[in-house]
Amino acid sequence: MSPAFRKPIAYTILTVFILFFVVSGFNSHIPTTLSNFKASGLPDFSKYVDLVNLSREEFPIEDEGKRVILVGDIHGRYDDLQRLLQKVSYNPASDVILSVGDTVAKGSHNGSMQVLRFLTSNNITAVRGNHDQKVIEWRTWQQWIHSMDGGERWLQSTKAKWLAHKGREDRDIHEWISQQAKYDKSNRKWWEKIPKGWKLFGDHYEIASEMSDEEYRYMVSRPLRIHIPSAHTFVVHAGILSSNPKRDPWDKRQPLATLPTLPKISDFENEASFDQTSVIRRLQELAILQKVPQNLDPWVTLNMRGVKKGGDITRGQGGTPWAELYSEDMNRCRGFSSETSAQKKTSFPCRPASVIYGHAAARGLDIKRWTLGIDSGCVYKRRLTALVLGGKYASNSFDDDEDSEDEDEEGVFDVEGNRVKSTVKFGDDGKGKLFSVSCH
Template identity: 50%
Template sequence: MDRLKALAFTTSLLALVYFFTQTKFTLSSIQWPTSLFGGKQQPDFSMYKSLSTLSVQEFPLDPAQSRRTVIIGDIHGMNNSLSSLLDVLDYHPGSDVLIHVGDIIAKGPHEGSMTVLSYMASHNITGIRGNHDQKVIEWRGWLDWLHRFPDGRKWLTALERRWDEAAAGGADPGVWASKQMKRHRSPWWRTIPKDWKIFTEHYKIARAMSDAEYRYLLSLPLVLHIPHAHTFVVHAGLLSSDPRYKPRDPRQPLARVPTVFGSAKSKHGSDVPKLRRAQELALLSDIEQNTDPWVKLNMRGVLKNHDVTRGKDGRPWSDIWNRDMSRCGGFEHDLSFDDAHTTPNKHKMLPCHPSTVVYGHAASRGLDIKRWTVGLDAGCVYGRKLSGLVLGRHKHNDLKKHQSPTPTDIPFGDNFTGHVVDTECQLE
């Protein structure tokens, strides 16, 4: 009897060993993404490029030359409106430099987005990322990463097939995906980052665009800096001072004369351009909020508690920028030697030179032109207008007279003049 019990125990043990061995083999044969069960984390799908610098040739300003710089506001796939504005401006790719302020795709018609993206990529148009461009970049990064796993690619292919059928019946992507996640409890759902919404327009563009178009979007920085024009181009905005501190606090970049290459401060003569460039770069690096990509892609204002917001409430960041730049009195106003009691209003001056920001994103405020900021999102995707800022040669007869609205002349930078032209947008 004891032998029979021992034999039965041994047989059972061998069966268990065989079962777990086979199970382990089966599970290990599945190519799981390492982020699901330990190991390396998912790659950084954001792929931010912080800054690009434009030269005089890449951003012409001299009105005596034949070349122009044309900066276009948020396009959002409104391809017909873009073509109309470029036609009104009599844009010539061989001589004019075209720059966009981001959000060239999404929100508008899908085919329009694909056409605009194709044009921008094939002509390598200078520009920056917008928050909608960024979402497309991130989805494409996720798609390329997931396709490296055969089982992940198989899961997504089947999911896309079911979605295409549901979309033909007018299904909402968010509601449908939520039901699918509960019905088909695949662990691959967990590879989708939190708060991402699959099968939206951003996903659709990411799936449809070519590798070359993806590389183009990746090449777009968050900020363009044009030192000779003392100008930044950014999608949402920048802060000229940290709102947690007073403008004259020594931690503020505009409240101190920078040191160039470790040398002593020089406030006059040939060192001024170097000092200005150093101070402008300090705005990007020394103000904590400006180091956050989210701020540069989304900010619209500053709340009373000093937090930045993408909502319509709060003080517009452009008001803060213009307040601070209007106080720039040159590097001779070094606060370390300031005696506010000897010179009237001297206590309001800052040791800086002003710089300009050209931006988009704030369609609710429309075309928003102040002395040191130019907001170009005039709400084309909502059926309003598409705006462009022309710098350099800017005689009004450069425009097609039979189509052109009356341009609005504006001061730009230290001593230049630009003009703003817009065209009516029809929903496409």
């Protein structure tokens, strides 16, 4: 076979192999991605989009003329978001914004609607946060109720009753609904359609009611997870695990403990242009996404904060922060020539991948070598943070000394109020810059 045809065929085989790996991996775990709605006899309101891959062009951190601006949890604080974008000199012609989720709710209602309109009109790339997910579910539920004869009329009259009652008595909405469901027998069939634990007429409900169809489609289009193969990076809201905590880290079923099996392309393995390392890295990163069962559970992706002994996931402050476990695994990576070391339980045959996330407002800014937590607690009126990649930080010659503090006179602070270094390491050998503004 002539050299002109050998390379395209090699990459075609690899592409088909990776696609097969992706499809077979997801199909084998479909039950873990389903919500609990169907189990309760209700439709599935979740509208999950599991994974989106961004290309090098969509995440242009190697281009000195472009930047990626990753923004922490906004929670409807539109004015603070605009001040942050002004601070980083956001240019929509050359900059890409990427949100780590929880863009709406828990701030003012008007602020949430302004944030949603800004994100939608500019088609901002974002993962879903747990609060974004609640808004999606409420809107999908509302559409379902409206599709049934008498449903919209019942919902409107019920809201009018609640507003009138709320004006007379200071009673919790859950208590009021419980009383209505118990004594309003003529409408019992409607009350039974409210999923257990949902807060009717709460913040998420009202945002869902007011957003336009275009804004709803935008919210639904947002995935739970983003993978950027060119940057060896994951973006999620709450977290991701690099191994199954219910198994020994060195178990051969763990994604990093063994090298993935490559397709047999013996004719091309000796070609200098054949980048086997890149293929192996991508396959291992896909294995993290697909072969760690916890990563296929949407609740984990949206809510995880820690891991308890025994491997159970928690959304509270108990257990070991997942980022510490992830960092331990990445620090054991010694490249792809160290497979025998995994057998000795000293290192893994892998190369590290980075995670950028939000959600942990109580923990605050949490920057480690391979995990970058950028929720600095704007929801608690602390700070809103952005991580800027690319631009002048794309150059390996960038010197920390060039990054004078007068670029960010307010500084960047951790949850305890300590000023932290604003220039951070990112990826294999890159750097980024943290900016933040106080939230009002």
